[in-house]
Amino acid sequence: MSEIDKLLDQHGKAITEVYLDWENGSKIEKEVLDAMIPFYLDRKFGNPAITHRFGWETYDFYIGAKKTIAKPLNINPQSLAITQSFTESNNIAIKGIVKANKKKKKIILSEVEHLSVIHAAKSLYDEGVKVEIIPVTNDGVVNLDILQEKLDDDTLLVSIQAVNHEIGTIQPVKEAYEIVKDKNEEIIFHSDATSAFGRLPLDYSKLEVDLATISSDRILGPKGIAGLYVKEGIKIRPLYEGQLSVEILSPDVENSPLLAGFAKAVELQFARFDEINAETSRLRDKLLYGFQTTIPRTDINGPQGQNRAPDNVNISFLGCEGEALTVESSMNGIYASSGSACTSRVLMPSHILTAIGRKPEEAHGSLLMKLTRLNTEEEIDYVLETMPKVIKRIRSITGGIQL
Amino acid sequence: MSSRIPLPYAPRVLELFQNPKNLGRMEDATVIASAGSPACGDMIAFYLKIDETDTITKSSFESYGCASNIAAASQLTIMIENKTLEESWNFTWNDVSEALGGLPSVKTHCGSLAVGALRRAIRTYFNEIKKSKPDWLPGALTKDEKHALEEEALAEKLGKKYKLL
Numbered sequence: 347m348s349e350i351d352k353l354l355d356q357h358g359k360a361i362t363e364v365y366l367d368w369e370n371g372s373k374i375e376k377e378v379l380d381a382m383i384p385f386y387l388d389r390k391f392g393n394p395a396i397t398h399r400f401g402w403e404t405y406d407f408y409i410g411a412k413k414t415i416a417k418p419l420n421i422n423p424q425s426l427a428i429t430q431s432f433t434e435s436n437n438i439a440i441k442g443i444v445k446a447n448k449k450k451k452k453i454i455l456s457e458v459e460h461l462s463v464i465h466a467a468k469s470l471y472d473e474g475v476k477v478e479i480i481p482v483t484n485d486g487v488v489n490l491d492i493l494q495e496k497l498d499d500d501t502l503l504v505s506i507q508a509v510n511h512e513i514g515t516i517q518p519v520k521e522a523y524e525i526v527k528d529k530n531e532e533i534i535f536h537s538d539a540t541s542a543f544g545r546l547p548l549d550y551s552k553l554e555v556d557l558a559t560i561s562s563d564r565i566l567g568p569k570g571i572a573g574l575y576v577k578e579g580i581k582i583r584p585l586y587e588g589q590l591s592v593e594i595l596s597p598d599v600e601n602s603p604l605l606a607g608f609a610k611a612v613e614l615q616f617a618r619f620d621e622i623n624a625e626t627s628r629l630r631d632k633l634l635y636g637f638q639t640t641i642p643r644t645d646i647n648g649p650q651g652q653n654r655a656p657d658n659v660n661i662s663f664l665g666c667e668g669e670a671l672t673v674e675s676s677m678n679g680i681y682a683s684s685g686s687a688c689t690s691r692v693l694m695p696s697h698i699l700t701a702i703g704r705k706p707e708e709a710h711g712s713l714l715m716k717l718t719r720l721n722t723e724e725e726i727d728y729v730l731e732t733m734p735k736v737i738k739r740i741r742s743i744t745g746g747i748q749l
Numbered sequence: 750m751s752s753r754i755p756l757p758y759a760p761r762v763l764e765l766f767q768n769p770k771n772l773g774r775m776e777d778a779t780v781i782a783s784a785g786s787p788a789c790g791d792m793i794a795f796y797l798k799i800d801e802t803d804t805i806t807k808s809s810f811e812s813y814g815c816a817s818n819i820a821a822a823s824q825l826t827i828m829i830e831n832k833t834l835e836e837s838w839n840f841t842w843n844d845v846s847e848a849l850g851g852l853p854s855v856k857t858h859c860g861s862l863a864v865g866a867l868r869r870a871i872r873t874y875f876n877e878i879k880k881s882k883p884d885w886l887p888g889a890l891t892k893d894e895k896h897a898l899e900e901e902a903l904a905e906k907l908g909k910k911y912k913l914l
Contacts, residue, residue, distance in 0.1 A: 349759065349850075356760040356767075667790050669815035673766060686790050686815070695790065706904070710790035743819055745811035746774050747783070747792050 360679025364725040366715035367681045372563045374607060381610035385603035394600050395591050404602050411609035415573060418616045420551040427574045427595040432540040432561035433462040435574035438585055438595055439536040439557045440466040443503050444475060445583040450502035454478045456488040457701040458510050463538055485649040486515035486702050490525055497529040504535050508542035512698040512714055513648030514658025520553055540564055544615040545623060545655050556580050566718055567611030571604040626717040627656040629726050636730040637661050641737050647699060647712055659715040666711045666740040674736050680729055686710040759850030762820040769819055771809040771826035782870035784897035785862050786904035787813055793822045793866040799874060803834045817852055817859040824848050825863045834871050835885050842893055865897030
């Protein structure tokens with residue numbers, strides 16, 4: 347028996363299990379897998395850049411799948427680059443723009459961007475790039491006045507997420523875009539829409555951006571594939587070189603099975619877009635207000651109601667340390683994550699929660715849950731019924747330690 | 750929560766997390782000490798009942814911390830039961846970690862914090878109750894005690910950084 351087997355044996359398995367850690371790991375449905383199988387087992391594994399039957403068949407499929415993915419964004423499929431992850435998309439959006447535009451040196455980001463945006467930008471310090479960070483309100487909304495102040499003639503790129511991945515804040519992307527373009531049409535505007543795609547309407551023919559990141563795994567598509575929308579005319583370079591492939595920004599051999607899965611997940615999510623988001627919003631509020639009613643000393647992190655992404659539940663339980671909370675929840679069959687320092691290797695609390703003014707001990711007690719089209723009312727009822735005793739036990743261990 | 754990484758624990762950590770031995774405040778403790786800080790997400794309080802022969806007859810703990818932190822504190826209370834203060838002083842974070850079947854490297858500080866809290870309790874006992882220092886008790890702070898101080902200093906720094914404390 348391996349050590350992990352022993353650990354799992356000690357852990358035990360709850361009779362009811364509810365998975366809510368979609369932010370950190372997702373699965374796919376049978377329908378998505380079925381859409382992928384022919385591309386592994388049957389004919390369409392050929393390289394779409396090659397001139398033979400197998401290649402052309404794949405090419406034809408490839409173009410069709412990109413159309414499917416581009417459709418809800420209302421963009422030309424040609425302007426959607428396929429990448430391997432939202433991390434790669436965000437890195438290309440930042441570094442690829444800097445590579446292609448050498449004259450201006452300033453990048454402006456919000457304080458609550460995903461770390462793949464923040465770290466990508468800060469990695470360019472050595473190349474003389476300056477990074478300006480815009481603060482947010484207590485609800486995590488980007489401060490547009492400060493954005494306006496920071497814009498100058500040296501500004502190359504502004505990156506503002508569409509939805510915050512941890513606390514569900516819907517950002518004023520349209521207003522931010524207008525402020526940026528009013529200052530100077532040439533400033534490039536990127537929006538990381540990883541947590542917005544499939545949750546909010548993102549019609550980029552109306553809601554304008556120059557670059558936008560989307561990801562397959564966030565809508566229950568396969569991992570290992572994502573997208574970067576690049577508006578026509580934007581100068582951008584790939585981060586690494588490879589062969590001549592269909593994808594210029596990600597010059598690998600096209601991964602048709604993953605693309606097939608991505609396209610199927612888009613179909614499933616957008617066929618029932620309104621219904622899914624109305625339902626997850628309802629379950630979200632049931633969880634948030636349910637916790638607040640049944641568990642003392644709780645604090646909702648992020649905005650409420652219409653200003654919050656439909657899938658996001660983030661709440662701090664004071665007097666609980668989040669890592670212990672995730673372990674105790676796990677033993678009760680509830681899987682979620684925390685912004686606690688102890689769950690990270692760097693031992694620092696979530697940068698999002700500290701940015702919205704949460705004290706470290708509030709950030710440590712946070713629990714992040716996300717909802718997808720796979721979660722049910724019964725699951726949410728189980729979570730609401732079970733969490734009070736989870737919290738009670740962790741608080742009994744904290745005991746009289748003054749917080 | 751991008752940078753969150755699951756940590757594989759030894760089964761003993763989970764066992765003590767599920768059923769912590771010697772958990773809770775002790776009303777008739779001879780000495781109480783704590784280490785760490787809630788701001789760091791890591792705080793341990795130790796309660797010791799010490800008899801006239803300087804032997805720990807009973808100990809308990811409270812923990813605001815992760816599963817490793819809880820398990821390390823609980824494990825240490827088991828190890829020091831009926832030990833003299835000198836014997837108890839000599840347990841290191843490594844002894845705690847070994848008894849737990851090894852802690853992931855990023856969690857070794859949890860063992861260190863437990864030892865730091867215990868040593869602080871022992872010092873407090875000699876300083877404030879016995880008002881004498883035995884020969885075996887080092888004058889200077891040990892590594893684990895310094896670690897506890899460092900963590901508390903970090904909490905203060907964090908607090909200042911976010912203008913919260």
